[in-house]
Amino acid sequence: MRRVAVIGVGITEFGELWDSSFRKLGIGAGMSAVSDAKISADQIEALFVGNMSAGRFIRQEHVAALIADYSGIARDHIPATRVEAAGASGGIALRQGFMAVASGLHDIVVVGGAEKMTDVSDIESSMIQSSAADQEWETELGATFPGLHALMATRHMHDYGTTREQLADVAVKNHRHGALNPKAQFRREINRDVVLRSPMVASPLRIFDCAPSSDGAATVVLCPLDMAKEFTDSPVEIVGSGQASDSLGLHHRKDICTMGATRAATERAFKMAGLSQKDVDVAEVHDNFTISEIIAIEDLGFFPKGEGGKATEEGLTSFDGDVVVNTSGGLKARGDPIGATGVAQAVEIVSQLRGTADKRQVKDAEVGLTQNIGGTGATAVVHLFRRV
Amino acid sequence: MATAPRFWRENPSRYNMVGFKCNSCGKFYFPPRIICPLCHRKSVGKTEPVKMKGTGAIFSFTEIHEGMDEHNVQKPYIVAMVELDEGVKVTGQVIDCDVCDLSIGTRVRATLRKLSEEGSAGVIHYGYKFVPVRENGERPGDE
Amino acid sequence: MKGVGIVSYGAYVPHFRIVPDEIGKVWGVDGKAMGKGLMISSKSVPAPDEDTITISVEAARNMMSRCDVDPKDIGALYVGSESHPYAVKPSGAIVAEAIEAAPDLTVADFEFACKAGTAAMQACMGLVGAGMVKYAVAIGADTSQGAPGDALEYSASAGGAAFLIGAEKVIATIDDTYSYTTDTPDFWRREGQLYPRHGGRFTGEPAYFKHVISGGKMLLERTGMSPEDYTYAVFHQPNGKFPTRAAKQLGFSAEQIKASLLVPQIGNTYSGAVPLGLAAILDEAKPGDRIFAVAYGSGAGSDAFDITVTDEMATFKREAAPTLNELMANPKYLDYATYAKFKGVIAKERD
Structure with missing residues (x-):
């Protein structure tokens, strides 16, 4: 198993972000993480997206493909996978990314997590969370x-x-x-x-x-620890x-x-x-x-x-x-x-x-x-x- | 939104608390399971549906002030985790009482009430809720 | 019909009440005087999650817990009500599932205003007497509707009772029954309407009294009994006045109807009224007691019953379910706003 490092992080503001759509949030966090990691889009080998319930919050499933598309990385046809485990979706997506790098299958992996919760009523939001x-x-x-x-x-x-x-x-x-x-x-x-x-x-x-109910997205970029110094002076190992x-x-x-x-x-x-x-x-x-x-x-x-x-x-x-x-x-x-x-x-x-x-x-x-x-x-x- | 068959297929458990007994280890489960989580494959063919008596004691409880649409009329309403006499814990509403009548350990029994309805023209869903009882079967507060 | 009778019974009354004064305050009516006139001091109110089906189930389960009858031996189940939750879909099928009597039985919902439950009893007697089924269940239950501000609002309440009819181990034989039916438009509810309409004072003499007295007299004639031969009597009770006057006209005393007169405490339970009154009598009756019962349904008709409590009553597991007195004890009183919310008169808009 290879040792894995985080070489870039990005996060949007969290809150009731009325003028931000799901895709805008996802791309925003992704771009800041990629720029933090000082990598270029074509170096990304795989994408994992943690998301609980876009299907009910914004009536959009298939959000890993959506994020890959609007990030401009879909043209390279990289694998993009959505991970769902309710509130743990983001953490499990991170673990999937970690395993992909640790196993040697991929070198540079982007792990994102996003939810757009305020496009539904409070009652609807509660019902979705209770699922x-x-x-x-x-x-x-x-x-x-x-x-x-x-x-x-x-x-x-x-x-x-x-x-x-x-x-x-x-x-x-x-x-x-x-x-x-x-x-x-x-x-x-x-x-x-x-x-x-x-x-x-x-x-x-x-x-x-x-x-609270919140809109927001966060992203980390992972790579093998032994490659990390190529991108950053301050890698953090998982x-x-x-x-x-x-x-x-x-x-x-x-x-x-x-x-x-x-x-x-x-x-x-x-x-x-x-x-x-x-x-x-x-x-x-x-x-x-x-x-x-x-x-x-x-x-x-x-x-x-x-x-x-x-x-x-x-x-x-x-x-x-x-x-x-x-x-x-x-x-x-x-x-x-x-x-x-x-x-x-x-x-x-x-x-x-x-x-x-x-x-x-x-x-x-x-x-x-x-x-x-x-x-x-x-x-x-x-x-x-x-x-x- | 829920649909009729999704509720209908659970009617035995919703109406009569039909659970599941593993005759390999003797444990009861509610709702019914496909296999016993303790005995795994050994339980296959050795399980049977078993009706819970519907009596038990409150294990924990809460008074809900912010609920789903279908509970608007009842707010605030009480939800408890009930430990049935068979040793199984279930979640359900406690009705016809005030939260101050209840504590951990209060005896309850299951009754049938409306759980929800699919709008004014749709199917009505019925299922178990709990009412507090004293040992003699009366409601708390009875003299 | 020999030997056919009641094998077990069970009752149910909701936990909530409202007093006439509380209703009157809202409509500018002297509610206290209204209550006094109707002889109603409070009426039962169903919780928002209660309806005729849940009331029927509770009554039927109380009935089953008092006997050792295998629910699979029940061959028929009829629910009589004028407030079936579905216009189309039988209440009885849900009740049958809930007491585990399904699927080997016949089920139907009955409607004959306030006497649908007793009509169901007669049907059950016929099936058992003919040997078509071993046991049959008759339920009378209602969550009756009175339009806001209407006189009915002071009385229309909720409750029900269930009777297991059979020919073995009967606690009370039903020795005879007689019905009297005419086309009389005293009270009705059209399909799709939320609330019933009624003919005001027309509901009295030409409707309630004509049918109850005629039915009662005819039964006394057929059986050769006289009022004093009975320990108890129960009459349909839309208010306290009507049954009291009907009893007097037929020659029954206030003492004979005392046990069954529940309307002052719980109001008019419609299809539940005579079944509940009968249940209250069975709560205290002893072997040998005779019971005279006349139910009334608008539209209009009466069902009269001649009942004798048997020796089986001495060993009957009455304590296995709550009595009417226990069911009616310690209610919770509602203010009109909460009552209106419970009845769906005021509702929060759904998201």
Whole structure:
């Protein structure tokens, strides 16, 4: 297996981008990554696109071909593949690109992720997001996507004494981080009261416990590590990649406060990298809801089960903490254009490890991690990155 | 939009909570599966449809304030994960009660209600929802 | 008909109520006085996810849980209602699936205004008596409609009861039945119309009273019984006044109809009314008790029944399902706005 490096990253602004179409977003992120990698279009050998539901959001399937076409790389007839794993689509696309390079099949691979969510109504958007859960046995029985996470939160509070305030602290921290990120959807700080007084979505989760609907795209360019220096002085190596699955329905998990898929993917990624949790300086985790970040930092092994809320409250996941979580603002503040999210996480970690994260730079960051989730944890993908 | 046959084929499970029992390991599953995820090929030919009693206890619950269109009239409405007495967990609405009547462990039983309808002219979908019960079968709050 | 009767029964009443005063406030009517006149202190309101089918299923499941009859031995199932959710597609087929009686049975939906449920009972008696089926299920259930602001809005409610008719282990024999039918336009609903129309005071003497009294008198004549021979009586109850007056005219006492007079608490359940009243009687009846029942349906007709509770009642698993008193206990009262939303009178536009 060849060692793989990221040699270029690109990301659009995230938010309600009324004048941007899906293809404009995808091409925008792609062009900035390709220019960052200092490669030319004809060097690209393969394209992977993470996208959850263009068919329902913009009534367009076949989006990998669309992106290849409008990027101007289709004339070379390169393989272009769409990857779908709900919220983990971007992370899994990255893993597909990683495997294509690691295997020796391709040298230069572009991995993009994109979602255009605001061309449908809020209700329609919620319905599309809920299709990541078990449509026939959860959603159609009345469960919404926030509702399923509320079930986790209710149980986490019951089993571990996690408090409503600790959930709020996740949102407060991620907004604080997002305020430092010029690409973030929400660039303003909030306090606990804002979260606790915001409208209820699914008790105990309020609107400020939920990531927004967003438009956006992100791209990374991969190549074999031994070629990386031809393109950049600051390559970042993908040292571990783990993917795992679990039951589609939340109700089939033995424990709804633990995402078994995150645990398995984490173990696989660390094993491949030969690293452990204490080596990680910065992490982008899948905080589509505040409870998700608490569960994530436990399942990733940063904190013991049940102590994620307390760790957040004590500031252990912010700057000067044990591991800085979601410097980008996370899904909560940076935004969550579903298919783009997993790739955007990689973009953030690469920026951190390159030392180009500006005001939100984690000092001397050397090892970073991304955790990207599909549905209520039916898919998890974890990547480990190291500064070269 | 859902179509009639897609719902119709699940009627036994939607109406009567017909699940699946693996006679290789003895475990119950709901909804029915094709094979037992524990016994794999060993379960082939050794599974049977089994009707859940429909009684159980709330494992977790939430009151939903932002829901789908079809639930507008009921908002806010309660959704729970229920651990059935067969040891299987299922998700469904809890009705005819207030969220303050409920806690983790509250006993419930399944009943049949309208789940959704395909507009005013389309097919109506029926399925299980849960109502709280006390041990004697009465509703909570009954004296 | 010898030996044919009720093997089991089950009832259902929705959890929600509204009081006449709350309705009157909206329409500038003295609702309290209206309620007093109708002898209705509250009426049941179906939840937005309830309809005649879900009410029928709940009643039928309560019925099945009180007996050991194999649902596969049910040869016929009829649902009587004037609020079948589908104009075309049988309510009964869904009920039959829900109690696992399908597919080896005959099913049809009945409609005869408020007496469709008792008409279904008669059909079941015939099939069982003729030996065509071992067991048959008759259900009377409604989520009745009263137009906003109409007098019916103070009474039109929801509920239903199911009866398992058979010839073995019957808890009550149905010794005789008689029906009286004429063409009388006192109340109707045209195809495609949301709400029924009625003839106001015409619904009284020439309609309800003529048919209930004629049907009741004829049954007494046929059976040679007199009112005092009965422990209980139940009459169709569109309000509290009508059955009270009809009972008196036929010679029944207030005490005899007390157990079955549910209308003050739950309103007019239409096709559910006599079936629910009968269920309330069976909730407390003892072996040997005699029951006199007259249902009324607009349009118009009456079905009268002479019923005797058997010794089987002593060992009947009545406690396996809730009684009417339990079903009616601790309701939740709605304000008019919520009621209007539940009834679909006001609706949020869908995206």
